[in-house]
């Protein structure tokens with residue numbers, strides 16, 4: 001079943017269209033990467049899903065229920081982590097989660113149990129410190145716990161990793177990956193390597209609609225290869241090989257890049273190496289990355 005379905009959603013601010021006929025759906029228990037450059041309309045889309053921003057047209061279903069602007073009804077299925085979560089700094093994580101639980105109408109016993117489980121998942125069980133002393137990464141982890149307090153069907157995270165260092169990013173990605181057992185995650189980002197690490201499905205928002213969609217594998221296969229690299233033991237070998245197979249670029253004294261070449265063309269290079277008796281240190285196809293695909297689609 002699809003937990004989230006957007007059909008033909010459009011939105012303009014004044015005369016500037018931001019979303020144009022945007023349609024996509026997110027299947028249960030997946031991590032969906034919603035990618036787009038700065039200003040592409042990711043936050044606007046999320047606010048429309050949360051009923052906080054009015055769409056000009058189209059329909060959104062959360063758990064098969066229609067989202068209505070200004071009504072929080074469908075938000076009972078949703079947990080939301082904004083890009084910069086705000087907390088009461090004088091509280092401890094446990095106190096803060098208790099407050100969030102009470103606001104959502106949970107019983108005290110249930111709050112205690114759920115808070116314990118969530119603090120375990122986000123790695124904050126040891127912390128009885130006040131939130132004001134927390135690092136950005138710790139705040140983001142607490143933000144995930146807060147968003148999951150009432151066991152939502154859908155967890156929406158707006159750029160959860162953008163402001164973090166690599167270690168902090170990894171922690172958040174690991175948590176998001178782990179929670180998909182219990183919920184469905186949609187997260188927006190412009191960091192493509194994060195998407196490659198944990199997402200099952202990807203949608204690339206460009207000029208108001210999805211310019212690309214599919215699983216990471218499907219998307220990688222859409223693009224031709226990035227070519228191959230050849231590494232030699234001696235600069236003379238690289239030089240000689242470049243004369244025999246001239247379309248390469250030098251990456252270093254012993255390293256050559258053959259951009260855009262297919263696997264077949266690499267096999268041809270291998271035959272030349274065997275015939276001439278040159279032993280390469282390494283000959284390797286370059287895996288297409290989302291980064292290069294993104295640049296191809298967006299023309300950046």
Ligand SMILES: Nc1ncnc2c1ncn2[C@@H]1O[C@H](COP(=O)(O)OP(=O)(O)OP(=O)(O)O)[C@@H](O)[C@H]1O
Nearest residue numbers: 013014018036037038039040041042043044045190
């Ligand atoms: N309330 C508003 N009034 C006018 N224009 C707005 C409003 N909110 C957003 N916009 C414009 O809509 C476009 C999309 O903004 P949005 O914040 O949704 O993009 P985004 O993809 O989330 O970008 P970022 O990665 O920078 O957060 C931008 O050009 C932005 O300036």
